[in-house]
Amino acid sequence: MKSKSAKRIGIFGFGCVGQGLHDVLQDNPHLEVARICVRDREKLRTLPNDTFTYDPQELLQDESISLFAELISDPKEALQIVRQALEAGKTIVSANKKMISENLPELVALQQEFGGTLLYEAAVCGSIPILRTLEAYYGTEPLQEVSGILNGSSNYILTKLDAEGLSYDEALAQAQALGFAEADPTLDVGGYDALHKISLVAAHAFGAVIKPEQVLRAGIQHITKRDINLAQALGGRFRLVASAKVNKNNKLALQVLPTLVFPDSDLYYVEAEFNGVHLQAKYAGDQFLKGRGAGSHPTGSAVWADVSAALAGYKYNYPKFTYDCEERLKQVPLEEEDELKVYLRTAMPELLPQLPWRELTSFGVDANVGQLVGTMRRKDLLLYLPSLKQTTAFIAQLPAHVTAEQVVNASCQVLEEVA
Numbered sequence: 351m352k353s354k355s356a357k358r359i360g361i362f363g364f365g366c367v368g369q370g371l372h373d374v375l376q377d378n379p380h381l382e383v384a385r386i387c388v389r390d391r392e393k394l395r396t397l398p399n400d401t402f403t404y405d406p407q408e409l410l411q412d413e414s415i416s417l418f419a420e421l422i423s424d425p426k427e428a429l430q431i432v433r434q435a436l437e438a439g440k441t442i443v444s445a446n447k448k449m450i451s452e453n454l455p456e457l458v459a460l461q462q463e464f465g466g467t468l469l470y471e472a473a474v475c476g477s478i479p480i481l482r483t484l485e486a487y488y489g490t491e492p493l494q495e496v497s498g499i500l501n502g503s504s505n506y507i508l509t510k511l512d513a514e515g516l517s518y519d520e521a522l523a524q525a526q527a528l529g530f531a532e533a534d535p536t537l538d539v540g541g542y543d544a545l546h547k548i549s550l551v552a553a554h555a556f557g558a559v560i561k562p563e564q565v566l567r568a569g570i571q572h573i574t575k576r577d578i579n580l581a582q583a584l585g586g587r588f589r590l591v592a593s594a595k596v597n598k599n600n601k602l603a604l605q606v607l608p609t610l611v612f613p614d615s616d617l618y619y620v621e622a623e624f625n626g627v628h629l630q631a632k633y634a635g636d637q638f639l640k641g642r643g644a645g646s647h648p649t650g651s652a653v654w655a656d657v658s659a660a661l662a663g664y665k666y667n668y669p670k671f672t673y674d675c676e677e678r679l680k681q682v683p684l685e686e687e688d689e690l691k692v693y694l695r696t697a698m699p700e701l702l703p704q705l706p707w708r709e710l711t712s713f714g715v716d717a718n719v720g721q722l723v724g725t726m727r728r729k730d731l732l733l734y735l736p737s738l739k740q741t742t743a744f745i746a747q748l749p750a751h752v753t754a755e756q757v758v759n760a761s762c763q764v765l766e767e768v769a
């Protein structure tokens with residue numbers, strides 16, 4: 351039963367997240383769903399027809415609606431909706447990480463100019479309250495690192511490969527059947543989704559506005575059983591880890607890379623569709639948050655939390671943004687000179703020696719598969735990674751303590767076991 355003073359909310363989208371929000375709002379007597387805007391007139395719905403509209407303007411121009419939830423799967427249309435709501439000084443909650451991360455400066459400026467509010471906790475790690483933690487709790491304390499498993503679909507696939515020995519295609523099909531991965535999984539397994547999320551994290555944790563090409567990014571789509579077995583022989587697991595880390599010279603290093611993690615890391619224990627985020631703060635030290643990173647009700651819960659916070663007057667302050675004397679946002683310097691130790695396997699081993707390795711140990715198994723442990727400067731990897739990825743190479747970061755010798759020995763052990 352809704353209270354007489356219930357606020358009216360307009361919802362855009364009635365898919366996985368929109369339906370999740372609708373369900374959790376049944377527990378909230380202070381919010382009444384006005385209408386839901388969707389696209390497909392032919393689709394069978396679980397609610398009466400008159401709940402829906404197909405015209406976004408019916409919601410955006412309805413003066414009785416005081417706030418919106420934008421939960422559609424079309425980033426271009428989502429941007430139009432969020433822009434129009436903010437230009438009208440209204441409150442809108444969104445889950446669209448791609449749209450927000452690609453347009454953040456404009457969306458912040460619109461809030462400053464027209465006084466509206468945009469919150470988007472659900473866009474990063476589903477039910478884990480990471481943005482609110484960064485904003486409200488670590489708004490003043492310097493952070494040294496935020497890193498984690500931010501994409502549930504990739505983590506589900508990696509877990510199944512590792513724990514159950516499924517093939518990549520089997521694990522992907524299972525993730526799609528369970529609704530953890532899209533029909534086109536490129537955004538997830540290619541690391542783009544994690545990139546959008548770490549970009550938003552970098553804005554709130556470090557005041558950095560990032561362009562996608564500034565982030566070192568590789569996905570998990572070329573991983574094979576050979577790589578999984580190698581990780582196990584070394585006592586670790588591959589996980590797709592996104593990180594933003596301040597180096598000693600105060601520059602920010604950004605990446606989304608498959609990474610070998612060991613039992614001494616909290617990330618080792620993040621399994622299936624779960625997400626986990628590790629924070630390192632200057633004075634508070636280390637913290638770890640783990641929870642459901644996607645799914646209908648967990649994401650709906652995060653949208654609900656934002657809606658409730660916005661109704662209570664909460665806004666993001668972007669406390670780490672700094673401005674020059676002409677009020678332009680200052681750029682955070684990015685790290686490009688540091689060296690990363692990587693494991694790489696490719697079906698085109700003839701390419702490998704041509705790259706600018708600082709150190710290199712190659713140990714291919716046959717003429718068609720080249721493997722190596724090497725170190726390369728970040729800026730060289732940024733340059734060469736796109737062409738390496740076209741050769742179906744699998745690349746992963748190794749922790750500094752893992753030696754080339756250990757990897758070669760583990761590889762021999764795997765070969766002996768197969769033989």
Ligand SMILES: NC(=O)c1ccc[n+]([C@@H]2O[C@H](COP(=O)([O-])OP(=O)(O)OC[C@H]3O[C@@H](n4cnc5c(N)ncnc54)[C@H](OP(=O)(O)O)[C@@H]3O)[C@@H](O)[C@H]2O)c1
Nearest residue numbers: 363364365366367388389390422423424427445446644645
């Ligand atoms: N799924 C998750 O676990 C999750 C987690 C975090 C964030 N997100 C984000 O949340 C958003 C929604 O994801 P989802 O998984 O709920 O997507 P989904 O299940 O594919 O549902 C998308 C909804 O958007 C509607 N829609 C698409 N284009 C539209 C347009 N131009 N105008 C009006 N409605 C339109 C669709 O309408 P029809 O019903 O008519 O097709 C559908 O109801 C995305 O930005 C996604 O990245 C999702």
